Amino acid sequence: GNSVTQMEGPVTLSEEAFLTINCTYTATGYPSLFWYVQYPGEGLQLLLKATKADDKGSNKGFEATYRKETTSFHLEKGSVQVSDSAVYFCALRASGGYQKVTFGTGTKLQVIP
Amino acid sequence: EAGVVQSPRYKIIEKKQPVAFWCNPISGHNTLYWYRQNLGQGPELLIRYENEEAVDDSQLPKDRFSAERLKGVDSTLKIQPAELGDSAVYLCASSLMRQGNTEAFFGQGTRLTVV
Numbered sequence: 001g002n003s004v005t006q007m008e009g010p011v012t013l014s015e016e017a018f019l020t021i022n023c024t025y026t027a028t029g030y031p032s033l034f035w036y037v038q039y040p041g042e043g044l045q046l047l048l049k050a051t052k053a054d055d056k057g058s059n060k061g062f063e064a065t066y067r068k069e070t071t072s073f074h075l076e077k078g079s080v081q082v083s084d085s086a087v088y089f090c091a092l093r094a095s096g097g098y099q100k101v102t103f104g105t106g107t108k109l110q111v112i113p
Numbered sequence: 114e115a116g117v118v119q120s121p122r123y124k125i126i127e128k129k130q131p132v133a134f135w136c137n138p139i140s141g142h143n144t145l146y147w148y149r150q151n152l153g154q155g156p157e158l159l160i161r162y163e164n165e166e167a168v169d170d171s172q173l174p175k176d177r178f179s180a181e182r183l184k185g186v187d188s189t190l191k192i193q194p195a196e197l198g199d200s201a202v203y204l205c206a207s208s209l210m211r212q213g214n215t216e217a218f219f220g221q222g223t224r225l226t227v228v
Contacts, residue, residue, distance in 0.1 A: 004155075036219075043117070043204065044156070044219035089155050100146075100169060101217060103155030 002027040006090045006104035013080055013111050021075040021107045023064075023090035031092040033057075033066055033073040034101070038087045047075075047088070080111045115139070117220035119205050125226045131193035134223045138186070138207030145182055146217060147190050148204040156204055162188065163210070195227045 007022040025031065035047040035057070048057030050066035050073065057064050062077045073090060090104040118137040126132050138145050143164050148156035159178065161169040164185035173180065177196070182188040192199055202224050206217040 041221075043221040044206075046216055046218075049216065091155070100158045100161065103157070105153065105155050 002031070002092060002094050002102045004090050004092055004102055004104035006088075006107050009087075009106070009108040011107060011109050013109070015082055015111055015113050016079045017111075019075070019077040019080045019084075019109070021088055021090075021109070023073045023075065023104060025071050025073065025090075025092050027071075027092055027094045029095040030068070031094045033064070034091040034093070035062070035064055035073070035075050036089040036091060036103070038089065038106070040086070044089065080109070082111045082113055085109055085111045117205055117207050117218055119203075119220035119223055121223055122221060123224045123226075125228060126195055128197055128227050129194040131191065132195050132225060133192075134190045134203050134205075134225075136188045136190070136205030136220060138188070138205070139209075139218055142207035142209050142218075143185065144208045144210045144217075145188050146204075146206040146208075147180060147188070148206065148219075150202040150204055150222070152201070159190070159203075192225075195225075197227050200225055200227045 003026045005024050032051045034049045036044045037047045048059040050057040053068040055066045064073050064075045087106045087108045089106045093101050120135050145162040147159040150156040160173045162182045165182050180190045202222040204222045206219045208217040
């Protein structure tokens with residue numbers, strides 16, 4: 001079946017540090033890939049997405065590139081801020097008609113001043 | 114535009130009691146989802162509606178969970194009776210399913226604690 005594996009947290013970084021959160025997936029065909037963010041006390045928000053191989057999703061300084069050869073969709077940001085502290089979820093929706101969104105377990109990011 | 118609205122935000126009940134959650138999706142969204150998110154885990158789909166029809170309820174524990182979406186708009190999710198292991202955040206999401214659109218919008222969730 002479809003699955004998403006992301007690096008375990010928590011990840012603690014100093015402000016302005018470089019962020020990478022690894023995500024790999026297992027799915028048949030060409031799934032759509034997503035990163036969702038969940039700020040404390042809030043619901044899930046779509047951060048970025050990519051729908052085909054080699055696409056790069058970007059938003060709010062975050063980027064992720066759909067790498068089919070390595071089945072990966074790693075999240076990166078060049079300089080994190082305290083306000084980026086949240087839980088980040090990698091997710092996929094398989095191709096071929098409707099398919100449910102499958103989420104990873106989430107990675108908690110804490111950015112300290 | 115209002116987002117997905119859920120209520121209540123928090124609920125504490127004793128085991129064996131019933132509980133219900135309500136969701137109002139984004140206006141015009143034909144697809145509605147209920148997810149359960151256990152502590153430290155990602156959300157897992159419980160049920161998906163296309164308009165008023167439940168088209169994927171394979172992960173819904175039907176012995177105690179039920180859901181409905183009257184008139185294809187608002188939805189309720191019910192648990193009766195609740196068990197300790199039902200403690201989780203219940204998330205509602207909606208989307209407008211059309212070609213090329215794959216985004217679901219989530220509500221803030223209802224945090225259920227069963228004691």
